[in-house]
Amino acid sequence: MRIGTGGMYKTLFIFWIALAFFAVGYNTLKIIPEIREWVPISDKQKREKIFADGYTFPSFIASSTPENSTTLLFAKDGMIFYYGRYLIYPRRLVWVNGEKKFSELTKNKKYTYIASYDNQTEINGYKKTATFSSKITGKKGAIYQKQ
Amino acid sequence: MNIVIVLLTIIFITVIGFAFLKCFGLLTKNGTLFSLACSYGLGVGLVTIQLFLYSRVQIPWQRELLLFPWFLFLGVVLIIKHKEFKLPDFKKVALSKWELVLLTGIIISAGYVFFEALLRPVNTWDAWSTWLVESKIFFLDGKVNAEIFNYLQSDYPLLPKLLGSFIYSMLGHIDDTVILLTSFAYYSFLALLFFSIIKKKFGTKYALLFTFLLVTTQNFVRHGGRIEAGLSDLPLGYYAFASYLLLLEYRLTSKAKNFFLLNVFLGMTMITKFEGIPLSLLIGFCAFIYMVQMRLHKHIPLIFFWFLPFVDWQLYRKVNDVGANYFPGHQTVFSLQKTTNALIGTFKEMINIKSWNLLWIMYFYALFIFGAKKLTELKILHFVVLMQLTVYMFMYFFTANNAPNSSIERLLLHIAPLVFYYLAVVTYSPGINFLTNKTK
Numbered sequence: 001m002r003i004g005t006g007g008m009y010k011t012l013f014i015f016w017i018a019l020a021f022f023a024v025g026y027n028t029l030k031i032i033p034e035i036r037e038w039v040p041i042s043d044k045q046k047r048e049k050i051f052a053d054g055y056t057f058p059s060f061i062a063s064s065t066p067e068n069s070t071t072l073l074f075a076k077d078g079m080i081f082y083y084g085r086y087l088i089y090p091r092r093l094v095w096v097n098g099e100k101k102f103s104e105l106t107k108n109k110k111y112t113y114i115a116s117y118d119n120q121t122e123i124n125g126y127k128k129t130a131t132f133s134s135k136i137t138g139k140k141g142a143i144y145q146k147q
Numbered sequence: 148m149n150i151v152i153v154l155l156t157i158i159f160i161t162v163i164g165f166a167f168l169k170c171f172g173l174l175t176k177n178g179t180l181f182s183l184a185c186s187y188g189l190g191v192g193l194v195t196i197q198l199f200l201y202s203r204v205q206i207p208w209q210r211e212l213l214l215f216p217w218f219l220f221l222g223v224v225l226i227i228k229h230k231e232f233k234l235p236d237f238k239k240v241a242l243s244k245w246e247l248v249l250l251t252g253i254i255i256s257a258g259y260v261f262f263e264a265l266l267r268p269v270n271t272w273d274a275w276s277t278w279l280v281e282s283k284i285f286f287l288d289g290k291v292n293a294e295i296f297n298y299l300q301s302d303y304p305l306l307p308k309l310l311g312s313f314i315y316s317m318l319g320h321i322d323d324t325v326i327l328l329t330s331f332a333y334y335s336f337l338a339l340l341f342f343s344i345i346k347k348k349f350g351t352k353y354a355l356l357f358t359f360l361l362v363t364t365q366n367f368v369r370h371g372g373r374i375e376a377g378l379s380d381l382p383l384g385y386y387a388f389a390s391y392l393l394l395l396e397y398r399l400t401s402k403a404k405n406f407f408l409l410n411v412f413l414g415m416t417m418i419t420k421f422e423g424i425p426l427s428l429l430i431g432f433c434a435f436i437y438m439v440q441m442r443l444h445k446h447i448p449l450i451f452f453w454f455l456p457f458v459d460w461q462l463y464r465k466v467n468d469v470g471a472n473y474f475p476g477h478q479t480v481f482s483l484q485k486t487t488n489a490l491i492g493t494f495k496e497m498i499n500i501k502s503w504n505l506l507w508i509m510y511f512y513a514l515f516i517f518g519a520k521k522l523t524e525l526k527i528l529h530f531v532v533l534m535q536l537t538v539y540m541f542m543y544f545f546t547a548n549n550a551p552n553s554s555i556e557r558l559l560l561h562i563a564p565l566v567f568y569y570l571a572v573v574t575y576s577p578g579i580n581f582l583t584n585k586t587k
Contacts, residue, residue, distance in 0.1 A: 009509075009516065013574060016505040017356075020363040023504070024252050027259045027368065038266045043324070050270045082272070085299070086280040090287060092298065 058084030075117035117141040164190030184340035195309035202291040249355040264327035264372025282311025293467030304418035334371030386416040388564035410453035489543030492551025
């Protein structure tokens with residue numbers, strides 16, 4: 001070992017050990033506020049808190065469409081689609097986030113159900129069957145069924 | 148109740164792995180702790196292969212049908228090899244005050260990770276959008292449904308997904324909170340693996356110190372159960388580290404059975420995540436060079452066990468028209484700005500004390516002042532670590548939709564256990580005597 005470098009290495013190493021003890025203390029101190037924040041609330045409330053409409057809107061789709069159905073989802077927020085896809089299986093989602101593509105897909109009436117999130121829209125040949133209003137973000141949505 | 152079932156399942160998976168080691172006389176001279184630490188990862192590989200096979204031959208994923216063959220296997224192994232089932236003799240262990248302090252720190256950290264894992268449902272994007280979505284779908288469908296890969300546009304390997312399905316099958320329903328205990332298990336068994344190898348080399352006190360440093364590193368804490376747990380990065384770190392240690396074992400003994408186990412772990416490294424492919428190839432390449440140097444050509448057929456899971460998965464994809472989604476989504480691009488961002492982003496992460504303490508700073512500093520210390524095992528380690536880092540850099544330089552700000556903290560986790568090992572080896576000798584005296 002070269003003189004000088006070893007001393008520096010040793011100093012860094014002791015600092016690292018100190019940091020590790022600090023991490024243990026810091027994590028331990030965080031437990032109480034985390035218990036207060038998360039333990040008293042239900043699983044549903046936890047999901048609302050973490051995912052907001054990413055959880056509530058897909059739950060709304062699930063309650064408004066039959067199992068094993070495929071719904072065309074018109075939403076700009078990717079979280080709604082990806083978490084929704086995870087949450088509501090065996091219901092399936094097909095995602096579209098642009099007006100032009102959405103118009104193309106609705107013209108041929110391929111999908112029995114359409115879910116629209118944060119997009120005010122009227123769809124020819126479809127009837128609005130349920131509406132959504134988020135208590136968290138205030139955003140609106142709806143389910144449409146092919147007529 | 149769910150917590151108990153998942154913990155029992157994790158123990159059961161470990162017992163399966165342990166019985167497999169005993170059945171084939173593997174790792175007989177490495178100590179029970181090392182064997183136990185490898186057993187969890189091995190057990191995960193075995194149960195995921197079981198689910199995949201059941202799906203292929205249309206056997207339902209019922210709890211009884213899944214457990215029966217393993218109970219049969221355990222019974223047979225217990226009868227044949229009952230003398231080899233020994234737990235470590237804890238009564239002999241007498242710890243000094245300093246060792247007790249370190250052990251307490253380790254237990255508190257592990258307790259915190261356990262607590263965090265159970266506090267919230269899984270909420271990291273990768274965890275639910277990639278891994279658990281398929282765990283859930285496979286469980287609900289009762290099989291690996293090939294059509295689902297195209298629906299999800301996913302072609303990631305199956306190991307972490309099928310582990311989730313196995314846990315759900317044992318639970319009988321979906322619980323995406325307790326499933327994070329599988330990450331806690333990887334965190335714990337990685338720590339045990341690390342502890343056992345350092346203890347064997349340098350003694351208990353030194354092993355406790357470095358294990359303490361490992362388990363208190365915030366990035367390990369987070370991936371062990373906290374909100375950032377992505378379900379596959381910590382497992383990849385575990386498998387890569389276990390593979391490296393098994394490579395060292397093979398180099399030490401030149402025994403075919405050690406090479407067999409190395410190949411099994413390399414195979415699992417490859418099917419944990421795409422990043423496991425280069426990692427597995429790098430470690431496997433070093434094993435291959437050694438095999439050629441030592442003229443151990445009769446071991447070559449054992450490489451079959453390395454590539455079997457990956458090749459089988461690729462064939463399955465081909466037969467079932469599962470499209471490639473990852474690589475087409477990351478097309479080749481290059482720009483100076485992207486390159487600069489990659490270098491700066493990676494550098495920033497490495498000096499991020501909040502995530503890594505001083506791990507990466509110490510690694511590069513130690514590399515500068517101590518080098519590989521002429522030890523072949525460390526040269527191999529640097530080759531693997533630096534080449535894997537280079538792969539990540541090239542990925543950032545040349546592929547679209549990849550940047551360090553969203554992924555480097557996860558990618559570094561794959562090689563971080565190796566870096567800990569290097570630091571443990573080089574720190575022992577440079578004269579940190581206040582830590583190392585009376586260690587053995």
